[in-house]
Amino acid sequence: MANATRIFPSSEVLTLARERALEPILKTENLWKVYRSGKLEVAALRGVNMEVFPGEFVSIMGPSGCGKSTMLHVIGGLAQATRGRVLLDGNDLTTMTDAARTLLRRHKVGFVFQKFNLLPTLDAYHNIALAQHIHGNGFDPHRFEVVANLLGLSGRLTHKPSELSGGEQQRVALARAIVSEPKIVLADEPTGNLDTKSSEAVLDLLRQLNKDLGQTIVMITHNPDAAAYGNRVLHMRDGQVVDGSTVH
Numbered sequence: 001m002a003n004a005t006r007i008f009p010s011s012e013v014l015t016l017a018r019e020r021a022l023e024p025i026l027k028t029e030n031l032w033k034v035y036r037s038g039k040l041e042v043a044a045l046r047g048v049n050m051e052v053f054p055g056e057f058v059s060i061m062g063p064s065g066c067g068k069s070t071m072l073h074v075i076g077g078l079a080q081a082t083r084g085r086v087l088l089d090g091n092d093l094t095t096m097t098d099a100a101r102t103l104l105r106r107h108k109v110g111f112v113f114q115k116f117n118l119l120p121t122l123d124a125y126h127n128i129a130l131a132q133h134i135h136g137n138g139f140d141p142h143r144f145e146v147v148a149n150l151l152g153l154s155g156r157l158t159h160k161p162s163e164l165s166g167g168e169q170q171r172v173a174l175a176r177a178i179v180s181e182p183k184i185v186l187a188d189e190p191t192g193n194l195d196t197k198s199s200e201a202v203l204d205l206l207r208q209l210n211k212d213l214g215q216t217i218v219m220i221t222h223n224p225d226a227a228a229y230g231n232r233v234l235h236m237r238d239g240q241v242v243d244g245s246t247v248h
């Protein structure tokens, strides 16, 4: 993974976005998340300000416990912020009811998790097709075929997750995430459960989805080699984004 080629440096991405007056697809303003358990409080996010523009592949990197997963959950609407704002495609998640947030998440966000989170009783085909149904616009066979081909899954669709390798399961999870054309894909340590070869394959695919389909992606990772696949890297420490510049 060390020879990951860069696409273009962050400064160029941001300059281009600003020149074209693009609105960020995702923006956080002074974002806080405090976990409370009895008298104990843990501030996992401490005033995060960040922006992601359409077409970017942003990696968020930092050591274990710095708040990466919390950030992904809050920006994806899976968890409620304690303070501050999250604007997703112009919608403020922090002022929404749980039901409205769930609806928005279904329409705008594709998730990829470290442990794949596929439904074990369904084959690959139905795991992916179900995502299209849940999205609410019905089944689109053309989009399904494009995605399955792109991810090299055409020959594996009748297999259940237990009959697929880890790399194949993550490719099904990627297909499920993008089949409904989400505004943004949020990936939580997507290679955390994979060997080196499968990790490279999944990261190459993420990069291809970004380049070929223009898919906006935010990926969190503690691994610098994985982070380098993004075209911009944000560094987190102790609940804050400490550096938004690229590392390569």
Ligand code: ADP
Pocket: 035, 036, 037, 042, 043, 044, 062, 063, 064, 065, 066, 067, 068, 069, 070, 071
């Ligand atoms: P990372 O993904 O970078 O490992 P996390 O977002 O998982 O970091 O955790 C950030 C901090 O918040 C850590 O101190 C962690 O122990 C704490 N934390 C995470 N989830 C919870 C929770 N549900 N309840 C209490 N504390 C939590």
